[in-house]
Amino acid sequence: MEVLEKQLIANLKSRFFDLIDTEKGLLYYEQFLKEMLYVVKSFIGVDELTTFNCNHWSRELFIEASTNEELNTNNQFTLLYDEFQDYVSSKSIIHQPIPFKNFEQYELLIPLKRNQEVFGYLAFRGIANCNCSDALLVEIAKECCSFLHKARGLCDVIFEEKRYKQLFRVTEKFHSSMDMDAVLEEIIDTLQEVYPTFTYYLMLSHDNNSHKNLPIKDLEYDNENISAMQAYLTGTIQLEDSIQEKRSILYAPLKGKQGVYGVLQVIAPNAMTFPNREIEFITLLANTAGTAMENAQLYQQSRKLISDLQLINETSHRLNSNLRLSDTISFMTEHFQSSFDAEEVGFVLVSDDFEQWKVIKGSTSFFYSEGASAYLQYISNKIKNERDSIFLGDLNIEYLLTKFKSVMAVPMVQTEKIMGFALVMHRLPYHFSFETFKLMQSLIHHSTLAFTNSMLREELEKMVITDHLTKLHSRNFLTEKIQRSMSEDAFGTFILIDIDNFKQINDSYGHQVGDEVLVQVSSVIQDNIRDADIGARWGGEELALYLPKIQLDVAVVIAERLVRKVSELTHPSITISCGVSNWTKEHDDDNFTKLFKRADQALYVAKETGKNKVIVQEVIA
Missing domain, CATH: 3.30.450.40 (GAF domain)
Known part of the structure; x- marks a missing residue:
């Protein structure tokens, strides 16, 4: 090689070296590739440089990068790659005519090889002003291959560093949160940032209920989820490649020390096999996430347990x-x-x-x-x-x-x-x-x-204040209620009731029938009074009724209704007599004893004047 050409190659290497400057922000392989083409174009004086690569699924060539901004990168050619490769594999440089559609516009084509393996093609257009020999162009292509190899290695290092910084950051975030939804959301956000072209799903059991808009699937055993269930049950990575659907799927268990809490499904499109370096990173992410999910779940369980214990303690305290x-x-x-x-x-x-x-x-x-x-x-x-x-x-x-x-x-x-x-x-x-x-x-x-x-205590209380036979209240209970009403209310009415000729009933029918008559009269009373009214057994065949906050005229109507109902509904048919008295706040010196005496006097009059009637004894002013 002539000295001038060697100097040109040296200068080209120097320019390539200048491109490897991370401060410029060239951190992606595609950026290095495009910048390299512009450098080579200016060095050798051609109109256009374009690189082609092969889609392994379709086996077709596509434009990877070009100095012609009008060309659409990733535009695929309907060209059988295997046939094209057979044509160019044994050649170090191909001149026009190139017997393939879409390559008529290019005057030169040089395979880009690394260790005798072709990883792309460099196409030249407009070489009229290029004074480089074929040997120099081949040497330039070799230097391009070497540069791209170093650039890819540098990008991989930068990418790995970035990913593990992200892993460190996400680990800190995982362990700073005890919210299960926050952990799951961070998993998806990290994957979307690192692998924007991949698709992800969190496969969780029914017990994990998320209210956020996350790509979550139920983890169920069926023919479509065999690999996912295997990852869940064994706690190991599972891979599933589909040539027909042109994708590779990874199932990473989200596991902690105590168990597996779900499965992370990652779908890599246009990949015959899942990339090995991605498996390692996703595994680390899944393991870290599994530990964080376990911590969050244990924290939530501990809080739930504390809450349950507090509930049990408070309940026991209140119940006692x-x-x-x-x-x-x-x-x-x-x-x-x-x-x-x-x-x-x-x-x-x-x-x-x-x-x-x-x-x-x-x-x-x-x-x-x-x-x-x-x-x-x-x-x-x-x-x-x-x-x-x-x-x-x-x-x-x-x-x-x-x-x-x-x-x-x-x-x-x-x-x-x-x-x-x-x-x-x-x-x-x-x-x-x-x-x-x-x-x-x-x-x-x-x-x-x-x-x-x-229930037993209330039943006992009820027994204490209730007459066993009639189920009406006891006399003491009624007395207490009247005295309380006279101190708290403005007025009330007291009715004293006696069953007419009760001794004759006992003598004629026996004491058992006499008891049944008492029960029947008590039932009529209970059916014809309000919940606030109080019926009681006063003693023997005498019953009593207190109507709080009821005026005398209304009470008389109630008493007359009771007299009528008892004669109609009892068997054997009997009658009752009623003595009615009332009280009001207007009479300061009135009390329960006087109230009772008035009702008793009224009842005596009713009994002495024919029975089966209501007599009223009002307060004497």
């Missing part, structure tokens, strides 16, 4: 504070709604044969509607037959109007007897987790004794 049964049920209902995100919560008592049930006050309003009967019947039968708790994720009963899909029911068992059950429901399927179900079982197990104690 001698609440009324309705207050206890209301408290449990509110906590189940907030802690379980339940739409409806019910507490139900059942009979021994499960044929009858009673919704306890404090349950949500739905359980008092007609639509609840079908659910209560279904759950009651299921608990009766299975004698166990119920956990349903997708309940499907066609005849139900209100469709609740998620149902949890836990029997309330006391001394091995099912006394009822607690029931929570939601319209969405699979709304409740199994952990929620276990927590509900624990809460009901610890609460049943408190429910039973509340």
Whole structure:
């Protein structure tokens, strides 16, 4: 080679060396390739330089880079590469005519080889002003090959450094967050930044519910997901190549120390096999993400456990504070709604044969509607037959109007007897987790004794203030209520009731019939008064009725109705006499004793003047 040509090659190398300057921002192979073509073009004085490469899937040539800005890079030629390669493989330089379509415009073509392997072609156009010999052009092509090899190596190093910086950054971000969605989102963002042409999916089980717009698939076992399931079960990378679909797929398990939490699916388009260097990076990313997901899940589980323990502790504290049964049920209902995100919560008592049930006050309003009967019947039968708790994720009963899909029911068992059950429901399927179900079982197990104690205590209280025979209140209870009313209200009315000729009934029919008559009269009284009114057994055959905040004239109407109803509804037919008295705040010196005496005097008059009537004794001014 002449000295001038050697000097030219040296200068060319120097210019190539100047291109390798990272401060210029030439960090990508495509940039180096294009800059190299412009350098060679100016050195040898041609109009255009273009490089071609081969698409391994279509086996067709495409333009990789060109100094002609009008040419579309990646434009494929309908040219069989194998036939073209056979033509040029044995040649170091090809002159016109080049017997292939789309190459007529080029005067020279030189294969770019590395270790005798062709990795591209350098095409020249407009060489009229080029004074280079063929040998020099071949030497220039060799230098281009050497430069491109070094440039690719440098780009790979820079790319690897950038990727591992990203991996370090994402690792820091992973471990600074305890939010599962944030970890999953960071995985996708990192992959999109590193591999913008790849496609990604996070394959997770049903237990992982993300509310963000992430590419998530359910991890299910079917013919299309065999490789994904294998990665999930074995915890190892799985590869799947598809020549027909022209892509390669990698399945990387997202695993921590305690288990595998999902699978990362990465799809590389136009790749016969998944690139080895990408496998290593994606594996590291998946392992780091798996550890972060495990930490986030453990953190969330620990917070949930603390919350559950706090709920159990607070529930136990409240249940041991001698609440009324309705207050206890209301408290449990509110906590189940907030802690379980339940739409409806019910507490139900059942009979021994499960044929009858009673919704306890404090349950949500739905359980008092007609639509609840079908659910209560279904759950009651299921608990009766299975004698166990119920956990349903997708309940499907066609005849139900209100469709609740998620149902949890836990029997309330006391001394091995099912006394009822607690029931929570939601319209969405699979709304409740199994952990929620276990927590509900624990809460009901610890609460049943408190429910039973509340019911027994209220039953005992009711027995203390209730007459056993008539089921009316006791005299002491009525007296306390009247005295409280006289201190708090503005007025009220007291009615003293006596069954006419009661001794004659006992003598004629016996004491058992006499008791039945008392029960019948008490029933008439209960059916004809308000919830706020108080009926009581005063003693023997005498009954009493107090009407708080009822004026005297209204009370007389009520008493007359009772007289009429008793004569109509009792068997044997009997009559009653009523003495009525009232009080008002206008009489400061009035008290319960005087109120009673007035009613007693009125009753005496009624008895002495024919019975079966109402007599009033008003306050004497």
